[in-house]
Amino acid sequence: MDFMLKNLHNVFNHVPVAMLIFSFIFDLIAALFKKKEWNFAGLLCLIVGALGAIAAVLTGPAWTKNPLFPDHQLFGQLTMVAAILLLLTRLVFRFWRTLDIGKNPFYLVGALVMVILVAYTGHLGGEMIHKKAPTTPVKVEAVQK
Numbered sequence: 001m002d003f004m005l006k007n008l009h010n011v012f013n014h015v016p017v018a019m020l021i022f023s024f025i026f027d028l029i030a031a032l033f034k035k036k037e038w039n040f041a042g043l044l045c046l047i048v049g050a051l052g053a054i055a056a057v058l059t060g061p062a063w064t065k066n067p068l069f070p071d072h073q074l075f076g077q078l079t080m081v082a083a084i085l086l087l088l089t090r091l092v093f094r095f096w097r098t099l100d101i102g103k104n105p106f107y108l109v110g111a112l113v114m115v116i117l118v119a120y121t122g123h124l125g126g127e128m129i130h131k132k133a134p135t136t137p138v139k140v141e142a143v144q145k
Helices: 002-012 014-033 036-059 069-096 105-130
Strands: none
Touching: 002 014, 002 036, 014 036, 014 069, 014 105, 036 069, 069 105
16 A cells, blocks of 8 residues: 555655646746736646645655655645645635735745745655665776786
């Protein structure tokens, strides 16, 4: 079962990285160029990214011997919470106040913090999986003729 969850985690972990970053980029473009439709694209990316963050956290392994795992797990959970809070805040303003806050500077700062969290979480995960193990130097002796 843990093997299956690990494989699902490997599938789901790319969703929040891409979608949360693109959510911020679309909202930033909307704010800079006053393009309302880009705010909607940012909102859609935020929805998918928050759901992807939840899926990535839920399918992550419960424990591993890798020394980076506790930090990766913590920052993954922080990213998920940040994405959910930003999404809920945005939906409250959109549906109860009929206002899209995607271009609001305070929202954009929060979204930037979320992007930094997801980027660092992804960095730690990549280091856990792809970093080469330290190698011991090999002593090469000169061949005498």
